[in-house]
Amino acid sequence: MSTILRVEQLGFSFPGDVVALCDINLDIxxxxxxxxLGPNGSGKSTLLQHLNGSLRPGQGTVFLGGEPVSYRRDGLNRLRSKVGLVLQDADDQLFAASVFEDISFGPLNQGLDQQTASKRVVDAIQAMGLAGLEQRPPHLLSGGQKKRVAIAGALAMAPEVLLLDEPTAGLDHEGIMQLIDLLDKLMQQGITIVFSTHDVDLACRLADDIALFCVGRLIGFGERGRILQDRRQLAAAKLQPSLLLQLVEFAIRSGLLAADMPLPRSDKEIMALLTGSGSLASSAAG
Structure with a gap:
């Protein structure tokens, strides 16, 4: 698959020589x-802000489609039209008097005419399950609804890449499940998604690839199964194995699943595997 975003030897420090990122090389x-994936303070949010141009590298380069990002206004506009960012706290992103106006802000600032912008807004509202809330003031919405409005605002810009900073922060269980379903649908539409999290189970559920971070450094990168089943790397990032992985390992030790069974994404997948474990285990072993 082609690389849409790349960072090479990326480094960044906050005032006071507080190092946030050190020599990051990563293909998306x-x-x-x-x-x-990594603990709080490991540089994940800082990297996301570099990927959409909110921060400029202290060292190294960000590439979009193989070309170095330009930090002139036209270069940043091009980057942000292709790479949308949803902040951890939706209240930091929502400011208009109504949901419809808030989602309209990005498309209109892209220079789109009113008709085209409105079409994008309506499509984003439908995609995020926000129909009926168009005229509601954002500050009166629930946390989950605010998160979906923030995502809809990014989607209305028709990005190729969607960046989400700790997307489940502040959500209850129902809100998390709804958000996961929505992100699944976006992935099925071919949108590239990058999200930061310290939740190993969420990474196991959603990700294809995982970049493992600790104190500003990238200490592991690869497909989800390889990274999440490497207990040594997880320990180096001060993370515990996912509950799903622990359940799979127990099932393998008990002879219920084959040792080379791909890592499931959810408890439902595990139950389906266990229900048909005899045929599935034997076919996987063969």
Whole structure:
């Protein structure tokens, strides 16, 4: 798969020589879902802000489609039209008097005419399950609804890549499940998704690839199964194995699943595998 975003030798420090990122090299492949996984303070949010031009590298380079990002206004406009960012706290992103106006802001600032912008807004509202809330003031919405409005605002810009900073932060269980379903649908539409999280189970559920971070450094990168089943790397990032992985390992030790069974994404997948474990295990072993 082609690389849509790339960072090479990326470094960044906050005032006071507080190092946030150190020598990051990372390819983001088109049509994949990448989890930036690591504990709080490991540089994940800082990297996301570099990927859409909100921060400029202290060292190194960000590439979009193989070309270095330009930090002139036209270069940033091009980057942000292709790479949308949803902040961890939706209240930091929502400011208009109504949901419809808030989602309209990005398309109108892209220079689109009113008709085209409105069509994009309506499509984003439908995609995020926000029909009926168009005239509601954003500050009166629930946390999950605010998150969906923020995502809809990014989608209305028709991005190729969607960046989400800790997308489940502040959501209850129902809100998390709804958000996961929505992100699944976006991935099925071919949108490249990059999200930051310290939740190993969420990374296991959503990601195709995982970039493992600790204290500003990238300490592991690869397909989800390889990274999540490497307990040594997880420990180096101060993370515990996912509950799904622990259940799979127990099932393998008990002879219920084959040792080379691909890592499932959810408890439902595990139950389906266990229900048909005899045929599935034997076919996988063969």
């Amino acid at each position: 492949r088109q049509g994949r879902c990448l989890a930036l």
